Amino acid sequence: MEIKQYVENYRQQLLDYLAKLVSFNSVEGKSEIDAPFGKGPKDCLHEALKICKELGFETTNLDNYCGYAQIGEGEQVIGILGHLDIVPCGEGWDSDPFEMVIRDGKVYGRGVSDDKGAVVASMIALKIIKDMGIKLDKRIRLIMGCNEETGSKCLAHYVECEGHIDMGFTPDGEFPGVHGEKGMIGGLIKSKNTKIIDIKGGIASNVVCNHCMIKVEKNSFSKRAFEDYLNNNDIEYAIDEEDDALIINVKGVAAHASTPQMGVNAISYTLCALKAAGFNDSFVDFYCSHIGLETNGKMLGIDVSDDYGELTLNNGIIYKEDDTIYATLDMRFPVTMISKQVINLMKDNLEDENGIIEINSRVEPLFYPIDSPLVSKLLSAYQEVTNDYDTMPMTMGGGTYAKGIHNCIAFGCAFLGEDNHIHDANECCSIDSLMKQVEIYTIAIMKLLEN
Numbered sequence: 200m201e202i203k204q205y206v207e208n209y210r211q212q213l214l215d216y217l218a219k220l221v222s223f224n225s226v227e228g229k230s231e232i233d234a235p236f237g238k239g240p241k242d243c244l245h246e247a248l249k250i251c252k253e254l255g256f257e258t259t260n261l262d263n264y265c266g267y268a269q270i271g272e273g274e275q276v277i278g279i280l281g282h283l284d285i286v287p288c289g290e291g292w293d294s295d296p297f298e299m300v301i302r303d304g305k306v307y308g309r310g311v312s313d314d315k316g317a318v319v320a321s322m323i324a325l326k327i328i329k330d331m332g333i334k335l336d337k338r339i340r341l342i343m344g345c346n347e348e349t350g351s352k353c354l355a356h357y358v359e360c361e362g363h364i365d366m367g368f369t370p371d372g373e374f375p376g377v378h379g380e381k382g383m384i385g386g387l388i389k390s391k392n393t394k395i396i397d398i399k400g401g402i403a404s405n406v407v408c409n410h411c412m413i414k415v416e417k418n419s420f421s422k423r424a425f426e427d428y429l430n431n432n433d434i435e436y437a438i439d440e441e442d443d444a445l446i447i448n449v450k451g452v453a454a455h456a457s458t459p460q461m462g463v464n465a466i467s468y469t470l471c472a473l474k475a476a477g478f479n480d481s482f483v484d485f486y487c488s489h490i491g492l493e494t495n496g497k498m499l500g501i502d503v504s505d506d507y508g509e510l511t512l513n514n515g516i517i518y519k520e521d522d523t524i525y526a527t528l529d530m531r532f533p534v535t536m537i538s539k540q541v542i543n544l545m546k547d548n549l550e551d552e553n554g555i556i557e558i559n560s561r562v563e564p565l566f567y568p569i570d571s572p573l574v575s576k577l578l579s580a581y582q583e584v585t586n587d588y589d590t591m592p593m594t595m596g597g598g599t600y601a602k603g604i605h606n607c608i609a610f611g612c613a614f615l616g617e618d619n620h621i622h623d624a625n626e627c628c629s630i631d632s633l634m635k636q637v638e639i640y641t642i643a644i645m646k647l648l649e650n
């Protein structure tokens with residue numbers, strides 16, 4: 200029997216399992232004894248392990264951080280890493296996000312794509328390999344985490360308990376694979392030297408700020424020049440008076456911090472407009488001479504790039520507390536560099552009399568050449584099933600599980616050009632894509648089994 204036929208035979212079972220997992224609200228909740236990420240993720244993990252047991256796999260629960268299902272024997276472990284936790288549903292759904300529905304050949308529900316659909320597709324892939332009676336001299340392990348969206352502490356716990364894998368993939372990105380993920384450096388701008396009465400903007404350091412509120416003294420700058428600057432840049436704003444102060448709200452456009460050039464940063468425009476309007480302030484000077492409107496770190500001296508892309512920089516959040524202004528920096532550097540090189544490039548630009556930038560976190564990039572065994576085997580599995588020989592593995596600025604474990608890249612679950620509304624209302628996935636995922640994962644595992 201062909202693999203396609205095996206997959207077809209599991210169509211209904213796949214949909215039933217997925218509906219079951221979607222019914223759990225596995226958003227991170229309050230940590231409890233024996234439920235490090237709350238009850239939702241724990242219950243969902245228990246259900247997933249129960250399904251795996253019914254399918255005839257060995258199952259292990261690692262303290263409700265994550266669990267795994269396994270087939271085969273041997274020294275080496277082929278790992279498939281998916282996650283069962285989800286992001287909050289938000290508004291705007293056309294149907295109950297926890298009740299999977301089928302419309303026009305697509306399933307709808309929170310997690311059907313990210314990442315419960317991929318987890319269930321992987322379960323079926325393991326089952327097909329088992330059904331085919333292939334002799335397994337390696338262990339194939341489906342690892343299911345409960346904390347991917349909010350810190351990946353599940354994967355850290357896995358590695359602590361079980362070590363790294365010998366080869367594998369995380370179906371939590373895109374086909375035909377993500378062979379490079381940029382490195383990340385987190386920074387914090389601090390400045391005490393300011394006349395700004397109050398400032399507040401942004402929701403997360405990894406999102407381009409789409410709204411900034413600032414309170415400044417009324418006659419401390421040219422209001423006309425300020426407005427001209429924003430009007431010339433097509434930026435929306437509102438100015439209100441309150442006693443001797445102006446309260447200014449500036450609107451930007453949100454985007455992910457890995458692609459800050461796709462957004463419009465409300466903080467940057469607010470501060471650059473003030474500078475242009477003659478607002479005389481040390482912090483504003485510091486900001487405009489170190490960050491400004493740039494999203495590639497040019498003024499810091501870190502506008503570097505390689506064949507796979509350039510460094511990106513985003514100031515996501517700004518606020519004032521106890522007379523000090525704080526602003527977060529999210530910098531993502533090229534996949535072929537190391538953080539030390541980038542920090543060296545900016546080390547002379549991090550501080551002056553007006554402010555300081557503290558570096559407070561760094562994550563090294565991930566990079567596997569396209570002709571490495573891992574990437575080329577996964578790519579050929581994708582090509583065999585889809586006949587698409589044009590799309591090549593990509594690099595990206597985001598971070599997946601692959602950064603937290605050795606010998607792993609993101610592979611699937613989204614196909615090029617598909618918009619599955621991940622992290623958004625009406626998350627969906629076409630049933631055909633789910634079936635194709637199963638076929639690709641099955642063949643990918645078979646290729647990883649070869650020595």
Ligand SMILES: [Zn+2]
Nearest residue numbers: 313314347371
């Ligand atoms: Zn995900």
